[in-house]
Amino acid sequence: MHLIDLSTPIDASGWEPDPVTHEVVSAAEGARHMAREMREHFGMDFDPSALPGGELLSLDRLGLTSHTGTHVDAPSHYGTPEDGGRPADIDEMPLDWFVRPGVVLDISDAEVGTVGPDRLQRELKETGYTPSPFDIVLLRTGAARHAGTRRYFTDFVGLDGPAVEFLLDLGVRVIGTDAFSLDAPFTHMIGEYQATGDASVLWPAHLVGRRRPYCQIERLSHLDDLPSPHGFTVSVLPVRITGAGAGWARAVAWVDR
Incomplete structure (x- = not known):
């Protein structure tokens, strides 16, 4: 086939009557975000510096x-x-x-x-x-x-x-x-x-x-x-x-x- x-x-770069928003969260910010989520929701402390380069995974936030x-x-x-x-x-x-x-x-x-x-x-x-x-x-x-x-x-x-x-x-x-x-x-x-x-x-x-x-x-x-x-x-x-x-x-x- x-x-x-x-x-x-x-x-998000194209014209829309309802504009699209697209925020790219970097892998480094993703690591910090994960650490905050672990602390807030599970009561666990984690130092992102333990990860290679201090990076975890990127994220995308969309509004559409x-x-x-x-x-x-x-x-x-x-x-x-x-x-x-x-x-x-x-x-x-x-x-x-x-x-x-x-x-x-x-x-x-x-x-x-x-x-x-x-x-x-x-x-x-x-x-x-x-x-x-x-x-x-x-x-x-x-x-x-x-x-x-x-x-x-x-x-x-x-x-x-x-x-x-x-x-x-x-x-x-x-x-x-x-x-x-x-x-x-x-x-x-x-x-x-x-x-x-x-x-x-x-x-x-x-x-x-x-x-x-x-x-x-x-x-x-x-x-x-x-x-x-x-x-x-x-x-x-x-x-x-x-x-x-x-x-x-x-x-x-x-x-x-």
Whole structure:
């Protein structure tokens, strides 16, 4: 098998609406930190100078949202279900949703905004592939080239509600995109709502999940490195964060050599 990394890194140097903080604690400070922890929590004194060079292990302290970098959205991210039930959190999702055959649909020539089911049907016809239940559908919008910049959050295409419904009708339960969101950019949706007063243009792809539970993979990358639109397996297992609406993931495509 040949592995292709489909993940966007978590990078504190890139631009984010919710900035990432990343503090690197050196190995020397890690030794002193361990000595303090031993004293405070276990009542034991330890002199870090006993370690080679006075160093132990480095540490990283991060501050970020669960939607930073490549991540999987759980149904609880979408809000209260229309049936009034409790939506599943990311730690409750079945793992076998996230290791499945994949297919890439190229919508990179679409204008900023959304595409509907007709465009997805056209792309599937061109690939000669119909997703089976639980296949993972990945959307190549071309937005990944803007990752780390402001344009990443304003210049991309998403899906409208009927497009998501179309994929769910095929049995798909996980939909991925190389864009910031499966919906249109915030600026586009809010601008359209202000111009028309039509609230249905606000986050329609996400809000489908209040009626029909499914997961999104957002902020993928390198979809254009896949050698063909299908014939590969996607692994995008989310980090198990108790009670969270999303979890970071290392997305990988497994391709037969």
